[in-house]
Amino acid sequence: MGGTGLENLILQDARTETITTPYGVVTVDIGHFGGQNAPLVFMSRHGKGHTLPPHLVNYRANIWALQELGVRKIIATAAVGSLASRLQLGDIVLMDQFLDFTKSRPHTFYEGGEQGVLHVDMTEPYCKSLQAVIRVAGEAVGVPLEEGATYVCTEGPRFETPAEIRMYQMLGGECVGMTSVPEVVLAKECGMCYATIGMITNEAAGIADHPLTHEEVIVSMKATGKTVAQLIQETFRILRPEQDCRCQLGNSEVGKF
Template identity: 65%
Template sequence: MDYALIGGTGLEHFSLTEQSVVSVETPYGEVKAVIGKLAGQELVFMSRHGQNHAVPPHLVNYRGIIWALGELGVRKILATAAVGSLSADYRLGDLVLIDQFLDFTKNRPQTFYDGGQQGVLHIDLTEPYCRDAQKVIIKAAKNLGLVVKNRACYVCTEGPRFETPAEIRMFRILGADVVGMTSVPEVVLARELGMCYATLGMVTNEAAGIADHPLSHAEVMKSMKELEIRVAQLIQATFELLTPDQKCLCASANAEVGKF
């Protein structure tokens, strides 16, 4: 299978046809994936948080998920993520493509290469998210008449708590546009295994100090419910346009270690 969809908050039950569940043994534990078809394409669906949103962001088995996708032959990953807005340019209900990230996670392994026999890989992240994959998403959005905002900077926090207003002020000064809890290390690990990776962000709330009310997960889920039809349409249209070839640099990112 060339393609994968990683569903974040609100996409724990994404519907595919001809579904089956497979288990993949990885060095990081057993990972279950759903195999199915969407838009005539066979793909792998991974629910990042599991059914019923049971796994918090700081405990997601990021290495296991990405390794399992590599074992299944995946070349291109479309990931979804609920994000909070830090800027008036990104409003509730907007769809955004993540272009850069700021990493404020604390306790997450971020590499498959821990030294010793595994070696060490200093991955280049000049363009963390695959520009070629992003172009396909933009084209799919235009075909549907949807607006997708591009070039957003995502700040990734450890979670599961929401951020303080002081933290949000700091992130804004540093240039962040949206905030979330999952894109790192997922995007890094995908690049280490030579996969194209793009994140579709869904603005589901305003961050602390910007919103005029306390933040809650219920608010995020309510916003996701209102976005789900557009998101599902865009995901399907994107997979209709994707091709398995990789003309970008993603596939050769780990060439210096020569293991994949």
């Protein structure tokens, strides 16, 4: 799952498919990398041409569509701003935890009634097993990875104030973005493995010495996109479809609370 900056992720024999879900219609590209038998699904989170702001992304439709297609493992890319001195412009980072500051987004598939109720376990929101494969891929292609970051997810589409950034830093946040939640939560509810590769595209408000712009983010993502595409291709080259983690048990306790 990604968007701007991943133009270098080239699928062979690609086709576009439209999936109708209970939450809306989703369009994806399905194809292969060289030598791979298993198909790869690419989803542009913000729609073709980046037409959807983060607070209006149909996260439930997106994850439901991937489930309908049989996807079990999701690698998501995200542009993030740095809140920590160890994370510099152009760095690539694996997320470990998140802090949720979104406000208006549906966060669950389980809203009672026939669906039941699910209090999904988020002890490990980002799959450690999938991250281990990404780490091996990074070593193989010479892409250094920063690890163990806490992602602060804000509502958007505005950037944050310096006061908010100081608060996030006090709470332990190291990078800030607008898309990981509820995407990671919904994937967990569907029993999917999910990992986020963050691209540090800017310093946050109050840290940067210039006004923040969306154009700055786009330029930075395109500069890092080729490296991330290489990392993703190597990850899928060595990734196995079997789940060897607890992610698949994410919805096993529906209705038991």
